[in-house]
Amino acid sequence: MPKAKKSQAKPKTKKAPQKLRQQVAALPVRLSEGGQIEVLLVTSRDSRRWIIPKGWPMKGKKRHEAAAIEAEEEAGVLGTIQDKALGHYRYSKQQADGREIGCRVAVYALNVTEELADWAEKGQRQMQWVRSEIAADLVQEPELSLLLRKIGPP
Template sequence: MAALPVRQAADGGLEVLLVTTRETRRWIPPKGWPMKGRKPYRAAAIEAQEEAGVTGQISKTPVGHYSYGKRLAGGGVVPCQVAVYVLAVTDHLPNWREQGQRDVQWVSPEVAAMLVEEPELAALILDLARSTSLEE
């Protein structure tokens, strides 16, 4: 599961927060594996806090899914499907668990769609930007 952190930009539009992976430095939303005893949306919110230092209101249902190939240390690839939950960001912490291990960047949905490598994720981000208001 993944959190897609969003906030209202100064111009009234939507901004999306992306982080880099630790190894390949690809741009992705904060994501992780299921956590025992936690609902998927709660686990996604925890990942956003640990990887990007953001907290806020997380959606309880995913806005969509995307697929990617998880690269393994031995060179293999495992197909994964990721449920994406929107996180309306209310706070950016001064310190967080993976600070310094990843780059963090707020960008427009259009730029985010260009930065991510997964076509399904890019489409999801653009669809969300067209259909979402933070006041909902």
């Protein structure tokens, strides 16, 4: 008697985790007249949520240098950028076509020494200096919020 053929079920395939795209961000900080740490938040251009200046790494620039350039372009601030990241956070970036891509953002402290009168994205975003604990409540990314709660003096 011939043996019955075993049905060969196709193995279930798991979707490979999406590789996170790398971004860099500056965390502009200053001391208020009362000696409290303040951070500069800007709004994103599309969703208008509160964020810190960030963007993609730049060819020929170190990551912290690219972060400083983003702060100048998006928020009109200059200063001394730290070359070691304070930390990282993850978020989902909404693409124009509706897709989302996962990003991991390295955050570099920028001790602000100058606020420019004119810069590349002036008028495209709102900006506000706030105490770090208030900034932590305003941003939507949980890991960024935790990072803001842990920062020390510039």
